[in-house]
Amino acid sequence: MPQHIRQQPIKQNTTADVLVLGGGPAGAWAAWNAARNGARVILADKGYLGTSGATAPGGTTLLVIPPVAELREQAVTARLRAGGYLSENAWIHRVLDQVERNLELVEQWGYPFRKDETGRPLRTHLHGPEYMKLMRRVVRKAGVKIWDQSPALELLHDRHGVGGARGVNRLTGEAWEVRANAVVIATGGCAFLSKGLGCNVLTGEGLLMAAEAGAELSGMEFSRQYAPSFAGGTVTRGRMLAWATLYDGAGRPLLRGDRIFGSIPELLSKGPVYASLDLADTPEKREFLRRAHPIFFMPLERAGIDPFQGKFPLTLRYEGTMRGTGGLRLTGADCSTSVPGLYAAGDAASREKVTGAISGGGAYNASWAICSGSWAGEGAAHFALSSARTADSRGLTAAGRYGLQAGSDQPHAFEAKPLITAVQREVLPLEINYFRSESGVGGALERLDALLPELGGVIPPTVQGIVQSREAAALLMAGRWIYTAALFRKETRGLAHLAEYPQLDPRQTHRIILSGTARVNIRTESVPHARELRVPEEGRAII
């Protein structure tokens, strides 16, 4: 039931060294590492550490490459080329080293990794429910205070940088404030409430609150990512389609064992597409697949579909910056951002350093969450513990503006749901956001810009009103950042594409950095391996 809260004073008012926002893998690893480095840590999540985010309901395949120099060099070089020379070899090597150590810990903490025939553990996949339940236990044991159902709404700052955050407890309706000299944004990507598995908590408030405090974003144009799901369902584990034949409406086969799914948008634009996992033609093969990803099969079975013998209709769910690459720009090896005291990890951070211009989907993002979380947690702890001032002695003010009571300057009521629908109308459709063109994206951006005055409405004084208004504001800003960057990159590279510029342009081998909210500033940033992109033929090959 609606609870009126803004009229009340802040009830939970406390200090910590490090405040972690977000309770998915990146947030959990950040909190654990910050605590282990001696910091007093609070982790606040919109939902619940254990169920929140893209990982918990399903699972993640991990990027793990044995520490053999040749194998790792190959992987790094392949990624550099595939990612349009925007990744950084040194960062991929760091991830490969770090993730190995963290996964050893996960095993010591009790995760039952399968073993090969020699008894060596295969630490390459984590089932989400078990993994995140384990992380909750470990994080709590490390002394971290976990605040569930406690979405952050805005950051606190002063001229020295960030100093904590304010939010609301969704269960009690009480407002909270944490003063902390370091804040880690681990709130995930922005998936625009498109109902991909676990992704509806990923609504971009972390990006918005960081941008309001002056943080920069990078790689927002690399966000043209849709995942196949059975129509009406939510599970987006496209990997199983490696065993599928795709059929058109008349039952004619279109594709067999497609591993890329890149052609599904084109196929769907011509008519309905059906899948059947009919390449698994024996009970043994079916059992193998069933055990690999139960979350793929359970919903189909509940819907009365036999995915091995029957055909099920496919749809695509937009994955935004979650399986895209863009996010907060990192400035240091400790996952610091351009704002002192502010750190970013997981999908809230730009993953270009390890993925380049292509999707970090699956393995890269999962290992990135673990590693960037660890680095951000450690970096934030060191920063906070070496700060000259205590957080509660600073003259901190709230940095938020959009979709908050403080930003209300219009007489009309803020209506979150219609605004969210209006943003989705511009961001979700394949014909605008997948088949990108200057005119299509340009028109959508104009229509999104025209929605900005809606953000000045009076926020309904209920928990849902307060949280959803902020989500709506974040979705609108994220959509505008994505399209602003998409129009600026006049070429096709990885997940960025404009119909008018179907080729890679070697002169645009740089990152696109955005800052600002209502007014967005754009600049470019050079990348270390740009000069290795010499042969234009290579460019065409990655499109």
Next chain:
Amino acid sequence: MIELVSSDRCIGCRLCVKVCPTHVFEMAGKLPVIARQEDCQTCFMCEAYCPADALYVSPLGDIQVSVDEQELIASGLLGSWRAEIGWTPGVEASMAERDTTPFFEVFTETHRKL
């Protein structure tokens, strides 16, 4: 989306209210109710955490459907996801222990006939 809170089975422990990532449940007296079904993201996590197997999430994320509790019990669906994960007391092996994903690429390479 979430379609059923079985008042027969529910023990009023509030765990679903606490764990739902999108804040769908509210307590109404001693039992939880589905207060904001339209916000359900069909992630099945409430079902996995429910210690009484009192919840049912339909696989359809975009539309509401009506479900019959007795049919769900008869077909073994009520509580089936928790059991498959391995969190129901007494189940033999967990989903993680049965996992075949680490062998997926090699298996696909070896056994898939295109």
